[in-house]
Amino acid sequence: MGRGKISIRRIENPTSRQVTFSKRSNGLLKKAKELAILCDAEVGLVIFSSTGRLHEYASSSMVKVTERYNKVKEESRQLVDPTADVKHQPVKAEVAGSSPVNPDLGSDKYATTRL
Amino acid sequence: MGRGKISIRRIENPTSRQVTFSKRSNGLLKKAKELAILCDAEVGLVIFSSTGRLHEYASSSMVKVTERYNKVKEESRQLVDPTADVKHQPVKAEVAGSSPVNPDLGSDKYATTRL
Numbered sequence: 001m002g003r004g005k006i007s008i009r010r011i012e013n014p015t016s017r018q019v020t021f022s023k024r025s026n027g028l029l030k031k032a033k034e035l036a037i038l039c040d041a042e043v044g045l046v047i048f049s050s051t052g053r054l055h056e057y058a059s060s061s062m063v064k065v066t067e068r069y070n071k072v073k074e075e076s077r078q079l080v081d082p083t084a085d086v087k088h089q090p091v092k093a094e095v096a097g098s099s100p101v102n103p104d105l106g107s108d109k110y111a112t113t114r115l
Numbered sequence: 116m117g118r119g120k121i122s123i124r125r126i127e128n129p130t131s132r133q134v135t136f137s138k139r140s141n142g143l144l145k146k147a148k149e150l151a152i153l154c155d156a157e158v159g160l161v162i163f164s165s166t167g168r169l170h171e172y173a174s175s176s177m178v179k180v181t182e183r184y185n186k187v188k189e190e191s192r193q194l195v196d197p198t199a200d201v202k203h204q205p206v207k208a209e210v211a212g213s214s215p216v217n218p219d220l221g222s223d224k225y226a227t228t229r230l
Binding site: 006008009010011017018020021024025027028031032034035037038039040041042043044045046047048049050054056062065066068069072 | 121123124125126132133135136139140142143146147149150152153154155156157158159160161162163164165169171177180181183184187
Protein backbone atom coordinates (compact mmCIF):
# COMPACT_ATOMS: atom_id res chain seq x y z
CA MET A 1 0.00 0.00 0.00
CA GLY A 2 1.82 3.09 -1.21
CA ARG A 3 5.03 3.99 0.62
CA GLY A 4 7.30 2.96 -2.23
CA LYS A 5 8.82 5.52 -4.53
CA ILE A 6 6.85 5.77 -7.74
CA SER A 7 7.73 7.37 -11.00
CA ILE A 8 5.45 10.19 -12.02
CA ARG A 9 3.74 8.89 -15.09
CA ARG A 10 0.20 7.87 -15.86
CA ILE A 11 -0.92 4.81 -13.88
CA GLU A 12 -2.05 2.23 -16.43
CA ASN A 13 -4.10 0.00 -14.14
CA PRO A 14 -7.53 1.67 -13.88
CA THR A 15 -8.21 0.39 -10.37
CA SER A 16 -4.87 1.58 -9.03
CA ARG A 17 -5.34 4.88 -10.79
CA GLN A 18 -8.74 5.32 -9.18
CA VAL A 19 -7.40 4.45 -5.72
CA THR A 20 -4.46 6.80 -6.15
CA PHE A 21 -6.76 9.52 -7.41
CA SER A 22 -9.03 9.16 -4.43
CA LYS A 23 -6.18 9.35 -1.92
CA ARG A 24 -4.22 12.10 -3.61
CA SER A 25 -7.15 14.31 -4.46
CA ASN A 26 -8.34 14.17 -0.85
CA GLY A 27 -4.82 14.99 0.28
CA LEU A 28 -4.57 17.85 -2.15
CA LEU A 29 -7.91 19.33 -1.08
CA LYS A 30 -6.88 19.08 2.55
CA LYS A 31 -3.51 20.73 1.91
CA ALA A 32 -5.14 23.49 -0.11
CA LYS A 33 -7.46 24.23 2.79
CA GLU A 34 -4.58 24.20 5.28
CA LEU A 35 -2.55 26.59 3.13
CA ALA A 36 -5.47 29.00 2.92
CA ILE A 37 -5.95 29.01 6.69
CA LEU A 38 -2.32 28.92 7.84
CA CYS A 39 -1.02 31.51 5.43
CA ASP A 40 -4.08 33.69 4.94
CA ALA A 41 -4.03 32.84 1.24
CA GLU A 42 -6.87 32.74 -1.24
CA VAL A 43 -6.92 29.32 -2.84
CA GLY A 44 -9.00 27.77 -5.57
CA LEU A 45 -8.57 24.14 -6.57
CA VAL A 46 -10.51 22.31 -9.28
CA ILE A 47 -9.94 18.62 -9.99
CA PHE A 48 -11.64 16.55 -12.67
CA SER A 49 -11.03 12.83 -12.34
CA SER A 50 -10.36 10.81 -15.47
CA THR A 51 -14.02 9.81 -15.32
CA GLY A 52 -15.01 13.49 -15.37
CA ARG A 53 -16.10 13.84 -11.77
CA LEU A 54 -15.54 17.25 -10.23
CA HIS A 55 -13.80 17.85 -6.90
CA GLU A 56 -13.24 21.38 -5.75
CA TYR A 57 -12.11 23.64 -2.95
CA ALA A 58 -12.17 27.40 -2.74
CA SER A 59 -11.22 29.36 0.35
CA SER A 60 -13.60 32.14 -0.66
CA SER A 61 -15.66 31.07 -3.66
CA MET A 62 -14.63 29.79 -7.06
CA VAL A 63 -16.27 32.80 -8.71
CA LYS A 64 -14.22 35.20 -6.58
CA VAL A 65 -11.00 33.29 -7.21
CA THR A 66 -11.65 33.24 -10.96
CA GLU A 67 -12.46 36.94 -11.05
CA ARG A 68 -9.34 37.83 -9.09
CA TYR A 69 -7.25 35.55 -11.30
CA ASN A 70 -8.51 37.17 -14.48
CA LYS A 71 -8.04 40.64 -13.06
CA VAL A 72 -4.40 39.91 -12.20
CA LYS A 73 -3.80 38.31 -15.61
CA GLU A 74 -5.39 41.27 -17.30
CA GLU A 75 -3.22 43.73 -15.42
CA SER A 76 0.00 41.84 -16.00
CA ARG A 77 -0.75 41.49 -19.71
CA GLN A 78 -1.27 45.22 -20.01
CA LEU A 79 2.03 45.84 -18.20
CA VAL A 80 3.90 43.56 -20.57
CA ASP A 81 2.24 44.88 -23.70
CA PRO A 82 0.14 48.04 -23.49
CA THR A 83 -1.40 47.29 -26.90
CA ALA A 84 -2.46 43.79 -25.86
CA ASP A 85 -6.00 44.78 -25.03
CA VAL A 86 -6.59 45.77 -28.63
CA LYS A 87 -5.65 42.30 -29.74
CA HIS A 88 -7.03 40.05 -27.02
CA GLN A 89 -9.62 41.87 -25.06
CA PRO A 90 -13.26 42.02 -26.07
CA VAL A 91 -15.24 45.11 -25.11
CA LYS A 92 -16.97 43.30 -22.25
CA ALA A 93 -13.68 42.90 -20.41
CA GLU A 94 -12.98 46.60 -20.45
CA VAL A 95 -16.35 47.32 -18.93
CA ALA A 96 -15.82 44.68 -16.26
CA GLY A 97 -12.29 45.84 -15.57
CA SER A 98 -13.31 49.44 -15.09
CA SER A 99 -15.84 48.59 -12.39
CA PRO A 100 -14.17 46.10 -10.02
CA VAL A 101 -16.68 46.92 -7.30
CA ASN A 102 -19.99 45.87 -8.69
CA PRO A 103 -22.94 45.96 -6.30
CA ASP A 104 -24.70 42.98 -7.89
CA LEU A 105 -21.58 40.83 -7.87
CA GLY A 106 -22.89 38.56 -5.13
CA SER A 107 -26.39 38.25 -6.46
CA ASP A 108 -25.36 36.53 -9.66
CA LYS A 109 -22.91 33.78 -8.85
CA TYR A 110 -22.60 32.68 -12.43
CA ALA A 111 -22.39 35.98 -14.22
CA THR A 112 -20.90 35.00 -17.53
CA THR A 113 -20.01 38.39 -18.89
CA ARG A 114 -17.48 38.93 -16.09
CA LEU A 115 -14.33 36.89 -15.69
CA MET B 116 12.30 23.51 11.09
CA GLY B 117 8.80 22.14 10.70
CA ARG B 118 8.25 18.47 11.58
CA GLY B 119 6.22 19.28 14.70
CA LYS B 120 2.48 18.99 14.70
CA ILE B 121 0.87 22.37 14.22
CA SER B 122 -2.69 23.47 14.73
CA ILE B 123 -4.40 24.69 11.60
CA ARG B 124 -5.00 28.33 12.29
CA ARG B 125 -3.59 31.51 10.82
CA ILE B 126 0.13 31.93 11.53
CA GLU B 127 0.50 35.27 13.31
CA ASN B 128 4.23 35.83 12.75
CA PRO B 129 4.52 37.32 9.23
CA THR B 130 7.95 35.83 8.58
CA SER B 131 6.89 32.33 9.61
CA ARG B 132 3.74 32.71 7.60
CA GLN B 133 5.72 33.69 4.52
CA VAL B 134 8.13 30.77 4.95
CA THR B 135 5.27 28.33 5.46
CA PHE B 136 3.46 29.77 2.46
CA SER B 137 6.50 29.37 0.28
CA LYS B 138 7.06 25.73 1.28
CA ARG B 139 3.44 24.66 1.26
CA SER B 140 2.46 26.41 -1.94
CA ASN B 141 5.37 24.79 -3.75
CA GLY B 142 4.37 21.44 -2.28
CA LEU B 143 0.77 21.95 -3.32
CA LEU B 144 1.70 22.90 -6.89
CA LYS B 145 3.94 19.84 -7.13
CA LYS B 146 1.24 17.53 -5.79
CA ALA B 147 -1.34 19.01 -8.14
CA LYS B 148 0.95 18.31 -11.07
CA GLU B 149 1.61 14.75 -9.89
CA LEU B 150 -2.11 14.08 -9.49
CA ALA B 151 -2.79 15.29 -13.01
CA ILE B 152 -0.11 13.06 -14.49
CA LEU B 153 -0.56 9.95 -12.35
CA CYS B 154 -4.32 9.85 -12.50
CA ASP B 155 -5.00 11.43 -15.86
CA ALA B 156 -6.93 14.19 -14.13
CA GLU B 157 -7.53 17.77 -15.21
CA VAL B 158 -6.35 20.03 -12.43
CA GLY B 159 -6.43 23.78 -11.95
CA LEU B 160 -4.88 25.41 -8.89
CA VAL B 161 -4.81 29.12 -8.13
CA ILE B 162 -3.08 30.50 -5.04
CA PHE B 163 -2.92 34.12 -3.97
CA SER B 164 -0.48 34.77 -1.14
CA SER B 165 -1.51 37.15 1.64
CA THR B 166 0.54 39.78 -0.19
CA GLY B 167 -1.54 39.20 -3.31
CA ARG B 168 1.02 37.36 -5.37
CA LEU B 169 -0.36 34.77 -7.78
CA HIS B 170 0.87 31.19 -8.05
CA GLU B 171 -0.87 28.83 -10.41
CA TYR B 172 -0.87 25.44 -12.04
CA ALA B 173 -3.16 24.06 -14.70
CA SER B 174 -2.70 20.67 -16.33
CA SER B 175 -4.38 21.96 -19.49
CA SER B 176 -4.95 25.70 -19.23
CA MET B 177 -6.76 27.75 -16.64
CA VAL B 178 -9.25 28.92 -19.26
CA LYS B 179 -10.10 25.32 -20.17
CA VAL B 180 -10.43 24.29 -16.52
CA THR B 181 -12.67 27.27 -15.78
CA GLU B 182 -14.87 26.60 -18.79
CA ARG B 183 -15.23 22.94 -17.91
CA TYR B 184 -15.96 23.85 -14.30
CA ASN B 185 -18.70 26.27 -15.29
CA LYS B 186 -20.18 23.81 -17.73
CA VAL B 187 -20.43 21.12 -15.05
CA LYS B 188 -21.89 23.57 -12.53
CA GLU B 189 -24.38 24.75 -15.09
CA GLU B 190 -25.49 21.22 -15.86
CA SER B 191 -25.80 20.17 -12.24
CA ARG B 192 -27.78 23.30 -11.40
CA GLN B 193 -30.22 22.57 -14.17
CA LEU B 194 -30.62 19.00 -12.92
CA VAL B 195 -31.39 20.19 -9.40
CA ASP B 196 -33.72 22.97 -10.45
CA PRO B 197 -34.88 23.17 -14.06
CA THR B 198 -36.16 26.72 -13.52
CA ALA B 199 -32.82 27.93 -12.14
CA ASP B 200 -31.66 29.36 -15.43
CA VAL B 201 -34.47 31.88 -15.36
CA LYS B 202 -33.23 33.19 -12.04
CA HIS B 203 -29.44 32.94 -12.35
CA GLN B 204 -28.43 32.57 -15.90
CA PRO B 205 -27.87 35.49 -18.22
CA VAL B 206 -28.42 34.94 -21.91
CA LYS B 207 -24.69 34.74 -22.57
CA ALA B 208 -24.41 31.56 -20.51
CA GLU B 209 -26.99 29.78 -22.61
CA VAL B 210 -25.16 30.69 -25.76
CA ALA B 211 -21.87 29.50 -24.31
CA GLY B 212 -23.43 26.35 -22.90
CA SER B 213 -25.08 25.40 -26.14
CA SER B 214 -21.85 25.55 -28.10
CA PRO B 215 -19.20 23.75 -26.04
CA VAL B 216 -17.06 23.20 -29.10
CA ASN B 217 -16.10 26.64 -30.25
CA PRO B 218 -13.50 26.86 -33.01
CA ASP B 219 -11.96 30.09 -31.75
CA LEU B 220 -11.62 28.77 -28.21
CA GLY B 221 -7.86 28.53 -28.38
CA SER B 222 -7.25 31.77 -30.18
CA ASP B 223 -8.40 33.96 -27.33
CA LYS B 224 -6.93 32.71 -24.09
CA TYR B 225 -8.70 35.33 -22.05
CA ALA B 226 -12.11 35.31 -23.64
CA THR B 227 -14.15 37.19 -21.12
CA THR B 228 -17.60 36.60 -22.47
CA ARG B 229 -17.34 32.86 -21.88
CA LEU B 230 -17.23 31.24 -18.46
